[in-house]
Amino acid sequence: MSLIQNRFRWRLLYLYDLLRELVNRDIKLLYKRSVLGIAWTLINPLLQLAVFAFVFQLVLPVNVPHYSSFVFTGLLVWNWFQSSIFQATGVIINSRPLIRQPGFPTPILPVVTVTTGLIHFILALPVLIIFILIDGIQLTPLILFLPILQALQFALTVTISYLLAALNVTFRDTQHTIGVLIQLFFYLTPIFYDITAVPESYRSLYLINPMANIVTAYRDILINGTQPNWLALLLLAVSISVILPVGYFYFKRQSARFVEEI
Numbered sequence: 001m002s003l004i005q006n007r008f009r010w011r012l013l014y015l016y017d018l019l020r021e022l023v024n025r026d027i028k029l030l031y032k033r034s035v036l037g038i039a040w041t042l043i044n045p046l047l048q049l050a051v052f053a054f055v056f057q058l059v060l061p062v063n064v065p066h067y068s069s070f071v072f073t074g075l076l077v078w079n080w081f082q083s084s085i086f087q088a089t090g091v092i093i094n095s096r097p098l099i100r101q102p103g104f105p106t107p108i109l110p111v112v113t114v115t116t117g118l119i120h121f122i123l124a125l126p127v128l129i130i131f132i133l134i135d136g137i138q139l140t141p142l143i144l145f146l147p148i149l150q151a152l153q154f155a156l157t158v159t160i161s162y163l164l165a166a167l168n169v170t171f172r173d174t175q176h177t178i179g180v181l182i183q184l185f186f187y188l189t190p191i192f193y194d195i196t197a198v199p200e201s202y203r204s205l206y207l208i209n210p211m212a213n214i215v216t217a218y219r220d221i222l223i224n225g226t227q228p229n230w231l232a233l234l235l236l237a238v239s240i241s242v243i244l245p246v247g248y249f250y251f252k253r254q255s256a257r258f259v260e261e262i
Helices: 002-030 037-059 067-089 093-099 108-134 141-170 174-187 200-206 210-224 230-255
Strands: none
Touching (some): 002 108, 037 067, 067 108, 067 141, 067 174, 067 210, 108 210, 141 174, 141 230, 210 230
């Protein structure tokens, strides 16, 4: 029993070290020869924020209090999800040298992509907090629940990543298709408008989108200072706990053919 425990412990340490090294590699490659470096994590959402603030505060005014903080929160949450999904879809195709190494733990690759996105999100979070404070919003102790939302979003993104990464090896159009679908879901997620703007008769259908619940939960904690809808988050967590193993085992089954197909 002790031998099994030691092997399991060493395996976990190996996977942790590998995850850390691969994430460091991804970040270095992403900003190699970049003057602004990791600042690009903020530049994109800030530019989007400027556009949305102009359109929905001056051109087509919407009645949403603290609109800048409102939109910036949604953009940071969505950008983590969007970039991770898009990059994870092509991670197997783009990692041929690693895939071809005997014994390499292929399932770690989608996790690396999502972890890199999480690091970018965490680095951008202090800037979001500054935005919120400048906007006159008082933070509450509910902010301590943020790690729960991050863990939930992480698990959701990894679940989808496993399915898409495996599918893209066989059907190379997957990455192009997912780019279009993500763009559509951007408009079906309350990023630049409030969920209360969705007609009541369609809201239940609308909330099938898991990111709608997650984005709303972040805003409840950070901007509204209220408890998020824990029942909706619990149902989402239960769904993820069922679908994640399915996605993982589908990925594992397909991984036997990765070397041949890439």
